[in-house]
Amino acid sequence: MILKSKRIHAAIGNRQSAISKFLISGCLLFIVLLFGGCYSFKDVSIPPEVKTFRVNYIENKARYVNPQLSPQITDKLRQKIVNQTRLSPVQTDNAHYEIGGKITEYNVSTSGISGQQASISRLTVAIEVELKNNLNPEDPKTNFKASVSRNFDFDANLALAQAEPQLNESIIKNMVDEVFNRIFSNW
Missing domain, CATH: 1.20.5 (Single alpha-helices involved in coiled-coils or other helix-helix interfaces)
Structure with missing residues (x-):
């Protein structure tokens, strides 16, 4: 039992x-x-037939030219697309998505005043981005020119040349994010 x-x-x-x-x-x-x-790639929206991309050099056409900005933004944008989409980079003219643009603004203004003196300076950076969908050249959603911009504040006691080394990484990251979101996000 x-x-x-x-x-x-x-x-x-x-x-x-x-x-x-x-x-x-x-x-x-x-x-x-x-x-x-x-x-879904953080809200990235890419038609299934699109497989390749090319990022053309982002030219600097602003009044004041930061010589590091164009090559670094171009390179970081390529890297971000490779890392966060399924698209493959190509260097030929037959890329499905062709991305280009130019830096149109790189200006400093006063943003804050304390005791009748400037306390905060603001650097405004703008990029005009262009997307061409070579598979569907008539689609307005994937064939456009648009402007994206961001402001970057720094201590008014610093000259722009002194502030740029501190701001450069933030400028590049934020501007690449803005361009990427404008191209690939549905918002």
């Missing part, structure tokens, strides 16, 4: 263990499917 009771408890324990494993596996699968299906 005791032996039979132990076998019954062992069988029940094995069945409960199997059920527990099944439920845990099911829950894990549900979580993976739930979150796996939600990820």
Whole structure:
């Protein structure tokens, strides 16, 4: 009788263990499917037929030219597209998406005053970005020119040349993000 009771408890324990494993596996699968299906390159919207891109050199046409800005923005934009989309970079004229642009503004103004003196200076950077969809040249959503801009504040006691080394990384990151979002996001 005791032996039979132990076998019954062992069988029940094995069945409960199997059920527990099944439920845990099911829950894990549900979580993976739930979150796996939600990820879409952070709201990146690219038609499925588009497979390649080319980023042309972002020229600096602003009145004041920061010589580091154009090559760094061009390079970082290429890197961001490679890292955050499924598109492949090409250097030929037959890229599906052709991205270009120019820096149109790089100006300093006073942003804050304290005791009748400037306390904060503001650098405004603007880029006119152009997207050409060579697969569908008539689509206004994927063939456009648009301007994006950002402001960067710094201490008014600093000259622009002194503030630029501190601001440069932030300028490049933020402007690349603005251009990328304008091209690939649905908002």
